[in-house]
Amino acid sequence: MTGLGIALAAAMLVAALVVSDSLGLGFDRAAHAAHLPDVIVRFDLQDTARVRERIAALPDVAAYTVRQEVTGAGFETAGNFADNGAVEIVGRGRRGYAIVGGRDVSGRPGEVVVERGLAAAWGLKLGGTLDIDGLGDERIVGFSESPDNVSYPLAVPRVYVSEAAVYGAGRAPRVNLADIWLRDPRNLDEVLVQARSTSYGLRGVRFVTRSGVRVLLDQAAGIVIDLLVALSLIALATAAAMLAASARAEVQRRLRGIGVRRAVGASRGYLVSVQALEAAFVAAPAATIGALGGLLATYGPTTRLLVLLNEPAPGSALAPALAGAWLGAVAIPVLAAAWPAWRAAGRPPVALLRGAELSGGARGRARSGRGPAIPRAGLTVLGARLAGAHRVRLVATAATLGFSTAFVLLMLALASALSSLETDPGALGRRYQLTANLPASAAAHVRSIAGVQAAAPRYEAGAVDSFSLGETIDVIAYPGDHTIFEAPPLVSGARLHGAHEAEVGLGLAQALGLTPGSTLAIELASGPELRLRVAGVVSSLDHDGRIAYVPAQAMLAADPGTADGAQLAVRLKPGASASAVSAALGPSATPATGAVGRGVPLVAVLRSILRAVAIVDGLVCLYALIQACALIVQERRRTVSVLRAFGAGPSAVRRLLSGAVIALVAPAALLGILLERALLGPALAHLAASYVTLSLGASGTEIAVVLAGLVLAGAVAVAWVARQIARESVIAGLGAS
Amino acid sequence: MPVLEARGIAKTLGAGRAQRRILDGVDLEVQAGEVVAVLGRSGSGKSTLLHLLGGLDSPDAGRIVLAGQELTAQTPRALAKMRLRHVGFVFQSFHLIEELSGEENVLLPARLPGAGRDGERRARRLISELGLSEIAGRRPHELSGGEQQRLAIARALVNDPELVLADEPTGNLDRENGATVLALLRNLRRRAVVIVTHEPEAAAIADRVLHLQDGRLLADDGRLSAEGARLRTARVLRESA
Incomplete structure (x- = not known):
C-alpha cells in the first residue's frame, strides 16, 4: 500500500x-522557434509596393515581410479533401513559422511546406504530394508550426509555397498579409495606433498581435x-x-x-x-x-x-x-x-x-466520562469511533476524499458541458433547429410547412470595431424580434427595440468597454460603418462572446450585399420532427449545431485529459480509503484480534471497517458536493469563459454517480482490508503492542 | 459429558534450529463447574495450550472437543461461531477497547453477528452482580487494573459460554485485586474454567492443578495424569516398534 x-x-x-x-x-x-512576429496584419489584396511603403512609415519596426495568402483553396490527397485551405506565398526574409520536419521551401517549383496539424490529420509524409488547386501536385518538403493560430482541423488547413515557385523570378505583385517585428514589443500599442492611421486606403484591415x-x-x-x-x-x-x-x-x-x-x-x-x-x-x-x-x-x-x-x-x-x-x-x-x-x-x-x-495514542485522547449508549449497530459505530480516534488524520483523509469528490464532479460537469457545446444549439441560446439556404422571400412558404413555428432570414457578417484595433465581431441580424430565434441570456440592459440599437455579447462588451447606453461603432468587412446604441449585453458563447445583434434594416441599409448570404432560420413547434421538416425543405436544410461541431478533435483531446485525470483522481480516493482502513487495522490490531477472539467472523470485521469508511466518506461526500457547487463549479465557469455564463454545477445524476463510486470504493477498501485481516493469526494480533 | 475434552494435543513452534515441540501429547478434560489451573514457567506453552483449547489456533496432532463439537475439524468461520457461543476469554492485559465505556465493552460480544438475544439483559445483570454499576460508564483508562479485569470477566461471560479461558488473569494486578478476580473466577457457576498462570496463588482456588512441563501436563503430585500416561505409553511403544 x-x-x-x-x-x-x-x-x-x-x-x-x-x-x-x-x-x-x-x-x-x-513563438521562439517560429520567430513569431509581434503583429500580423491581414487586409484585402493591395499593391505590394504600396503596402511596403505604409509599413516602412511605421515607427520602431525591426523587420517585416509581406506575402499573399490565398484562401478558399482546394487541397486534395488520396482520401482527403478540403476546399477552404490557405496557401501562403512566402518570399525572402523572416518566415514566422518553424520547420519541425524536413526543410523549408527553397524557391524551386513544385515544393510545399505543410502545417503539422494538417500533416497529422491527413497522415501526410515528407516526400509525398499534395494537390493544390491551381498549382497541381506539390512535393511535401517540410512540416511547419506557427502558434499565431490553432491548427487544422480546428482552423483552416494551411500550407506554404515559395514566391519564386509561383511568380518565377519576380515578386508577388499584390499581397494581403504582413508580418511585422518590432524593435521593442512594449511599443506595440503606439505602433498599432500609427498603423491604423496610416492604413488609409487599405481595406479590410485586421490585426492579430502576439x-x-x-x-x-x-x-x-x-x-x-x-x-x-x-x-x-x-x-x-x-x-x-x-x-x-x-x-x-x-x-x-x-x-x-x-x-x-x-x-x-x-x-x-x-x-x-x-x-x-x-x-x-x-x-x-x-x-x-x-x-x-x-x-x-x-x-x-x-x-x-x-x-x-x-x-x-x-x-x-x-x-x-x-x-x-x-x-x-x-x-x-x-x-x-x-x-x-x-x-x-x-x-x-x-x-x-x-x-x-x-x-x-487513543488512551490519551479518549474522552472521559460516561459515553453514549452503544446503538444497535455496535460494530459500525465502533468502526467510526476507531476512525475518529486520530482526528487530524480523519479530517485530512475526509478532506482529501472531499476534494477528490469535488474534482471528479467537476470533471463530469465539464464533460457534460462539452457534450452540450458539441451537440446542443441551446448552448448558444439558439432556438431554431434548422437552417435552409433559401432566399428571404421563401420565409412565408417555410412557415406554412407542418411542424414549423417560425422562419425568418438570418443575416450574418464579419466586422471590426472602429475604435479599438484588432477586435473582430460577428454581426447577426433578423427582421423583427431576434429572440424568437436566438435568445442568449441578458446580462444587463434590455433587448434591442429601435432601428438604432444593438445587443452585444459580453466578450465584446469586455473588450471594448461597452455598457448599455454606450455607442457601438463597427466597420463591416465590406467597408461601411454602423453606429448603434448598446441596448443590452448578452452572455453568448458564439465567437467568444464577440458578437452583436443588430436590426436587419440597419445592416441591410449599410451593406445591401449581406442579403445575398442570408439563410433562413427555422424554429420548430414543440415535439415536431426535425427530419420531417428537413425533408420538406429539401437539400437546402441543415441542422443547427452547438458551439463546436460534433467530433472536433479538441473536444476529444480534452475529454481524454479529463478522463485520465478523473481516473487518477478515483484511484487516489480508493488509495486513501484502503490506506486509512489499513492504518486503523494496523494501529488497532489488538482490538480487532480481541473481537475475533470473541467470535467476530468476516462479516463482523467488514461491519467494523464499514463504520470507519462511513466516518470518512460521509463528510467527504458532503464536502465534495458543496465545494463543487459553491466554489469550484462557479470559479471554473468564470475562468472558462468570462464572456458567458456556463453552468458547471454537477447535476443530480452526476452527484449520484459519484456517490455510487465512493460507495464502491469504500466497499472495495473494506473487502480488501477484511481479506488481509482474515489471513492474519488472531494470536499474533493479541500479542501486538 | 465434559465441557472440554483434549486428547494427544501436540504443537510445534518456530522453524529450523529454533523449532521446538512445545506441547507433546497433552490430554485434558474439564467438567462443567470445574476450575482447572494450569501452572508452568514462562515459555512452557501455557498460553499456546489456552489458544488451542479456545480454537484460536490448531494443534499439529490430537483432537479437541468443545461442547460436543470437535474444534479441530472446523473452518475458521465455524471456529469463530464456536468461540462466540461457547468460549469466554480473560486476558492478562484486559484488552478492553479504549473508545468504548466499560458497559459498551461488556456488551460488545453480545452485539456480534450470531450472538444470542439475551446479551443486553445478561450484561446489565453481570455488571450489577460484579459490582461494576458505578464504573460501567467510564472509559478503561479511568479505571484501576482490578476494575478493568472485572469488566473483562463480565465481557467473557456476556454470551453465557460453557468454557472460560483465563490467561494470567492476575498477572497485571496487585495482590488484593488479584484475589478479587480469582474469587470471581472461582464462583462462575456451571461453567468450566481453565486458568493458565505461573502464580501459585491461582492454584488455591482451583479444583485441580496441573503443571505444564516439557510439553506434558502433570498432575499436582508430579505424575502424568491417567489419560496422559496411557497415551504416552502408546506413543513410546509405537515409536519403538
Whole structure:
C-alpha cells in the first residue's frame, strides 16, 4: 500500500508537470522557434509596393515581410479533401513559422511546406504530394508550426509555397498579409495606433498581435493547469499524510527493536538512516513506476493537444522537472519515515524497551466520562469511533476524499458541458433547429410547412470595431424580434427595440468597454460603418462572446450585399420532427449545431485529459480509503484480534471497517458536493469563459454517480482490508503492542 | 459429558534450529463447574495450550472437543461461531477497547453477528452482580487494573459460554485485586474454567492443578495424569516398534 501511494502521488505530480509545462510554456517555445512576429496584419489584396511603403512609415519596426495568402483553396490527397485551405506565398526574409520536419521551401517549383496539424490529420509524409488547386501536385518538403493560430482541423488547413515557385523570378505583385517585428514589443500599442492611421486606403484591415494570441491560449490552458496542479498537490498531501501515519505505526511496532539497538550503543543517526534507507528502497521503484505511468497517461493526449494548438511538445525540456518530481516523490516518504524514527530514537532506551507509545495514542485522547449508549449497530459505530480516534488524520483523509469528490464532479460537469457545446444549439441560446439556404422571400412558404413555428432570414457578417484595433465581431441580424430565434441570456440592459440599437455579447462588451447606453461603432468587412446604441449585453458563447445583434434594416441599409448570404432560420413547434421538416425543405436544410461541431478533435483531446485525470483522481480516493482502513487495522490490531477472539467472523470485521469508511466518506461526500457547487463549479465557469455564463454545477445524476463510486470504493477498501485481516493469526494480533 | 475434552494435543513452534515441540501429547478434560489451573514457567506453552483449547489456533496432532463439537475439524468461520457461543476469554492485559465505556465493552460480544438475544439483559445483570454499576460508564483508562479485569470477566461471560479461558488473569494486578478476580473466577457457576498462570496463588482456588512441563501436563503430585500416561505409553511403544 505504501508503494501504491507513492506511485499514485508520483503519477499525479508528473501528470501535472507534463500538462503545465506543455501548455504553460508551449506558446513561448513555439513563438521562439517560429520567430513569431509581434503583429500580423491581414487586409484585402493591395499593391505590394504600396503596402511596403505604409509599413516602412511605421515607427520602431525591426523587420517585416509581406506575402499573399490565398484562401478558399482546394487541397486534395488520396482520401482527403478540403476546399477552404490557405496557401501562403512566402518570399525572402523572416518566415514566422518553424520547420519541425524536413526543410523549408527553397524557391524551386513544385515544393510545399505543410502545417503539422494538417500533416497529422491527413497522415501526410515528407516526400509525398499534395494537390493544390491551381498549382497541381506539390512535393511535401517540410512540416511547419506557427502558434499565431490553432491548427487544422480546428482552423483552416494551411500550407506554404515559395514566391519564386509561383511568380518565377519576380515578386508577388499584390499581397494581403504582413508580418511585422518590432524593435521593442512594449511599443506595440503606439505602433498599432500609427498603423491604423496610416492604413488609409487599405481595406479590410485586421490585426492579430502576439500578446493577444497568448492571452487567449493562456486563458484556456490556465484552467487545465490549475486543476491538475491542485489535484497533484492533493494527491501528494494524501500520500504524505498516509505515509507519515504508516511510518509512525511501523516505528511504533519496532520500538522494542529500536530500544535494544539503542541499548547496545547504536547512534540515533544510524537508526534514522536505517529507517530512511528502508523507505527509499520502497519509494524509489514506486516513484519510478508512478512517474512513468503519469508520463504515459498524459504525454500522448497533451502532445495531440499541442499539435492542434500549433505548439511543440516539450521533449527533453521536461527532463529536469521530471527529475525534480521523482526526487520529491522519493524524498517525501523517506522524510516521513525518518521523522518518527528520529523521535523514537531520542527517547530513553528503557522506555523503548517497555514499548511505550511514541506519542499520546487513543488512551490519551479518549474522552472521559460516561459515553453514549452503544446503538444497535455496535460494530459500525465502533468502526467510526476507531476512525475518529486520530482526528487530524480523519479530517485530512475526509478532506482529501472531499476534494477528490469535488474534482471528479467537476470533471463530469465539464464533460457534460462539452457534450452540450458539441451537440446542443441551446448552448448558444439558439432556438431554431434548422437552417435552409433559401432566399428571404421563401420565409412565408417555410412557415406554412407542418411542424414549423417560425422562419425568418438570418443575416450574418464579419466586422471590426472602429475604435479599438484588432477586435473582430460577428454581426447577426433578423427582421423583427431576434429572440424568437436566438435568445442568449441578458446580462444587463434590455433587448434591442429601435432601428438604432444593438445587443452585444459580453466578450465584446469586455473588450471594448461597452455598457448599455454606450455607442457601438463597427466597420463591416465590406467597408461601411454602423453606429448603434448598446441596448443590452448578452452572455453568448458564439465567437467568444464577440458578437452583436443588430436590426436587419440597419445592416441591410449599410451593406445591401449581406442579403445575398442570408439563410433562413427555422424554429420548430414543440415535439415536431426535425427530419420531417428537413425533408420538406429539401437539400437546402441543415441542422443547427452547438458551439463546436460534433467530433472536433479538441473536444476529444480534452475529454481524454479529463478522463485520465478523473481516473487518477478515483484511484487516489480508493488509495486513501484502503490506506486509512489499513492504518486503523494496523494501529488497532489488538482490538480487532480481541473481537475475533470473541467470535467476530468476516462479516463482523467488514461491519467494523464499514463504520470507519462511513466516518470518512460521509463528510467527504458532503464536502465534495458543496465545494463543487459553491466554489469550484462557479470559479471554473468564470475562468472558462468570462464572456458567458456556463453552468458547471454537477447535476443530480452526476452527484449520484459519484456517490455510487465512493460507495464502491469504500466497499472495495473494506473487502480488501477484511481479506488481509482474515489471513492474519488472531494470536499474533493479541500479542501486538 | 465434559465441557472440554483434549486428547494427544501436540504443537510445534518456530522453524529450523529454533523449532521446538512445545506441547507433546497433552490430554485434558474439564467438567462443567470445574476450575482447572494450569501452572508452568514462562515459555512452557501455557498460553499456546489456552489458544488451542479456545480454537484460536490448531494443534499439529490430537483432537479437541468443545461442547460436543470437535474444534479441530472446523473452518475458521465455524471456529469463530464456536468461540462466540461457547468460549469466554480473560486476558492478562484486559484488552478492553479504549473508545468504548466499560458497559459498551461488556456488551460488545453480545452485539456480534450470531450472538444470542439475551446479551443486553445478561450484561446489565453481570455488571450489577460484579459490582461494576458505578464504573460501567467510564472509559478503561479511568479505571484501576482490578476494575478493568472485572469488566473483562463480565465481557467473557456476556454470551453465557460453557468454557472460560483465563490467561494470567492476575498477572497485571496487585495482590488484593488479584484475589478479587480469582474469587470471581472461582464462583462462575456451571461453567468450566481453565486458568493458565505461573502464580501459585491461582492454584488455591482451583479444583485441580496441573503443571505444564516439557510439553506434558502433570498432575499436582508430579505424575502424568491417567489419560496422559496411557497415551504416552502408546506413543513410546509405537515409536519403538
